[in-house]
Amino acid sequence: MLLKVGELAKRTGLTVRALHHYDDIGLLTPSARSDSGYRLYNGDDVTRLYRIQALQRLGFALAEIGDMLAGSGPALPGLIAQQIAALDGQIEQALVLRARLQQLQRRLATDTEPTLADWLTALELMTMYEKYLTQQQADILRQRKAELGEQYDADWRALTDRVRALIDAKVPAQSAEAQALAQQWTSHTQRLVHGDEDLLIKLDTMQRHEPALQSHNGIDAAVIDYVSQAMTEARLPIYAKYFDADEVERLRGNFRRHMPEWPTLVGAVRRAMDSGLAPDHPEAQALGARWQALSHATFCTDEPAMRGKFMQAVKSEPDLLLNTGIDRALLDFVIATQSH
Amino acid sequence: MLLKVGELAKRTGLTVRALHHYDDIGLLTPSARSDSGYRLYNGDDVTRLYRIQALQRLGFALAEIGDMLAGSGPALPGLIAQQIAALDGQIEQALVLRARLQQLQRRLATDTEPTLADWLTALELMTMYEKYLTQQQADILRQRKAELGEQYDADWRALTDRVRALIDAKVPAQSAEAQALAQQWTSHTQRLVHGDEDLLIKLDTMQRHEPALQSHNGIDAAVIDYVSQAMTEARLPIYAKYFDADEVERLRGNFRRHMPEWPTLVGAVRRAMDSGLAPDHPEAQALGARWQALSHATFCTDEPAMRGKFMQAVKSEPDLLLNTGIDRALLDFVIATQSH
DNA sequence: GGTGGAGCCTCACGTCGCGTGAGGGTCAAG
DNA sequence: CTTGACCCTCACGCGACGTGAGGCTCCACC
Structure with a gap:
């Protein structure tokens, strides 16, 4: 038929x-x-x-x-397993998307008639939080921001404007004004993170890597660099407890030249860690070598005397690592790369 | 910039x-x-x-x-709700697919190295079961088939071959041979469905609507029609308890002409019911009218005397509805279409 | 024998969000 | 003056068909 x-x-x-x-x-x-x-x-x-x-x-x-x-091609059982895996991926993606949309829906319901622009800004923030923070951290941040109110954002804008003014006026970072602003900067940050170093590091990373955020709150690379320079300067008195005056002057000079290179390196190392790279992997080794070189250049750790004082300082003063994005786990990783 | x-x-x-x-x-x-x-x-x-x-x-x-x-187009909240709904659809679909694949995977693991052909046949059956039966019914069927073993399928093939031989030899459906085969047909069916009328109806529908199944087991429209004709003939003795001899002969003649039209109509009504069509919807009304016309033609229900006897017979003999695909719910639906 | 309608044929473009060249200009550094 | 990085504009490809356009075939009916 x-x-x-x-x-x-x-x-x-x-x-x-x-x-x-x-x-x-x-x-x-x-x-x-x-x-x-x-x-x-x-x-x-x-x-x-x-x-x-x-x-x-x-x-x-x-x-x-x-x-x-x-009859050609791979065997069926494998294909089926593959198909299931692909489906699982799809399902997970869809669930994530669904969660995003629902959260947005809830916020739309509670907020007082946001304009399209507000709405989109919130949306951008949301997706950014999702990218850099854990669910918990994002929730905490949202709550704290709600508690702090709009005044908090306004304070940040004012502070940022003042920093930019100093930059434009070419006021050096070790000036008293810069130090004062850096001081305020830290306290403002603490109002949000409440001493949570991990959260602080992640927010820092986010601010450094998201141009959208930078143009949103005006905190761009120049501002970040200036403030961290000022913070670096603020750390010099601590080093002064371990080094003599001449050495502190050397450190100051090195810091001026090399400190801006650190955040990039720290970020690279953290990405390597997070991606599960083994410390004996060539790429990790390369990072370790860069770390060592930059240490030498910044802290003169190639000179045994300086190295000893430096290690002593770092061990005794945990505050030296504050706001640097460096924590114990990261240091351990770097040490591991160098022990191979 | x-x-x-x-x-x-x-x-x-x-x-x-x-x-x-x-x-x-x-x-x-x-x-x-x-x-x-x-x-x-x-x-x-x-x-x-x-x-x-x-x-x-x-x-x-x-x-x-x-x-x-x-800024054109519909408002955001609506779009979001729509998006969520679409996602839900996707997720559900993916989950169904996943379940299918997993079931297949399990069966691949237990079965003794099936050939590609066996495998694909099983797959076709599986998807067909899914389409016509509930999950429970499909499970029951699979279990019973496993219990009955291969001999059961062989029996069906033999039975079908004998039916086809009668058809080819133009043996009329009221012949003793045909009656005997119809008898066996029913008992064979019962070995699978164990008196579950709903399951029987669904299997019948499946067999009627799935050419793939027909060509797989050889039970095509001709065979189905012949067997149901024989079953119809088998019902005449029951009607004889309510009608006199002349009337039974009229019924026999009507049955011969009009019985094959019933399954189509019953199927159409069932689909209408399942799709949630309201009895006062024009399409449902049209089905009701077709039902009435076919009743008139088959059972002479337009003649008050015949109609009375017919109603009496149907009420007293529930067996008359056996194997017809007609159940109480369907009758109620038809009656509802006619009361508007 | 003509006509009408249902069904068949072969192009061939459109979908959606880009990837991936091909072939060729522009720009700053050496 | 070259080199290499970056830019430009076509334009095809993917996947599984949907949707015509323009024309042929078949069968029934007049």
């Missing part, structure tokens, strides 16, 4: 166009044509089509189905 | 090609071009791009994003 396309289409619930397509791509070629060129499908064709449909309902692509029916 | 494509791309994590694409479709047109034709993006462009990205991360299509940013 030979079927024409329309008949086969009716029998299988497909469209005529789909059957044409299968013919085009060679997935199901009718075994015969009538004199007038009509496609004629025999029983074997029909059987093949049923199988095609069955495999299609499992989510396989037409090309894959073709391979499977040709 | 004006950015070139590459710079903007780096800042946003997009590719240059994507930005070209946004320009092509008018989603993000750079506010300026350099003399040499380079795209130049200003701050507003960058802001717009951040918003585009934020909305994209929510799963909106570029065209939708364009509409949203243009």
Whole structure:
């Protein structure tokens, strides 16, 4: 019994166009044509089509189905496992998306009629939080921001403007004004992070890597660099407890030149850690070498005397690592790269 | 500050090609071009791009994003709800697919190295079960089939072959041979369904509507029709308890002509019921009218005397509805269409 | 034998969000 | 003056068909 396309289409619930397509791509070629060129499908064709449909309902692509029916290609169990894995990925993605949308929906319901612009800004912030913070941290931040109110943002803007003014006026970072601002900067930050060093590091990373955020709150690379320079200067009195005056002057000079290179390196190391890179991996080794070189240049750790005093200082003064993005885990990682 | 494509791309994590694409479709047109034709993006462009990205991360299509940013189109809350609904659909679909694949995986693990052909046959059956039966029913069926073993399938094939032989030999359905086969047919069916009328109806529907199944087990429309004719004939003795001999002969003649039309109508009514059609909907009304006309033609229910006897018979003999695909709910639906 | 309608044929473009060249200008550094 | 990085504009490709356009075939009915 030979079927024409329309008949086969009716029998299988497909469209005529789909059957044409299968013919085009060679997935199901009718075994015969009538004199007038009509496609004629025999029983074997029909059987093949049923199988095609069955495999299609499992989510396989037409090309894959073709391979499977040709007996070539990888074995079925593997394909199925692969298919399941792909589906799991899809499902997870969809669930994440769904959660995002729902959160947004809730906030839309509570907020007092936000404008489109507000709304989009909130949205951007949300996706950024999601990228850099854990769910918990994002929740904490949102709550604290709500508690602090709009005045807090205004304070930041004022502070940032004053920093920028100092930069424009070329006031050096070790000036009293700069020191005072850096002081305020730290206390403002603490109002948000409440001493949570991990949160602080992540926010710092976010601020450094998200131009969208930078243009939103005006805290760009220049401001960040200036403030961290000032903070660095603020650390010099602490070093003075361990080094003599000449050495402190050397350190100051080194800091001026090399401190701006640290955040980049610290960020690179942290990314390496987070991506699970092994300390003996060549890339990690390279980072370790960079770290050592920069240490030498900044703290003169290539000179045994200086190195000893430096180690002593760092060990005795945990505050020296504050606001640097460096924590115990990161230091351990770096040490591990160098012990290989 | 004006950015070139590459710079903007780096800042946003997009590719240059994507930005070209946004320009092509008018989603993000750079506010300026350099003399040499380079795209130049200003701050507003960058802001717009951040918003585009934020909305994209929510799963909106570029065209939708364009509409949203243009302020036209429907309001955001509605769009979000819609988006969530769409996602829910996707997730559900993916979960169903996943379940299918896992079931298959389990069976692949237990079965003794099936050939590709066996495997695909099982797959077809599985998807068919899924389409017509509830999960429970499918499980029950699978278990019973496993208990009955291969002999059961062989019995069916033998029975079907004998039916086909009668058809080819043009042996009438009221013959003793046909009656005997119909008898066996029923008992064979019962070995599988164990008196579950709902399951029986669904299997019947499946067998009638799935050419794949028909060509698989050889039970096609001709066989079904012949067997149901024989079953119909088998019912005549029951009617004889309520009608006199002449009337029974009239019924026999009517049955011969009109009984084959019933399954189609019953199927149509059931689909209408299942799709939640209201009995006073025009389409339901039309079905009711068809039902009445076919009743008149088959059972002479337009003649008051015949109608009375018929109602009496149906009420007293529930067996008359056996194997017809008609149950109480369906009758109620039909009656409801006619009371409007 | 003509006509009408259903069904068949073969192009061929559109979908969606870009990837991936091809072929050729622009710009700053050496 | 070259080199290399970056930019430009086409334009095809993907996947599974949908949707015509323009024309042929078949069958029933007049």
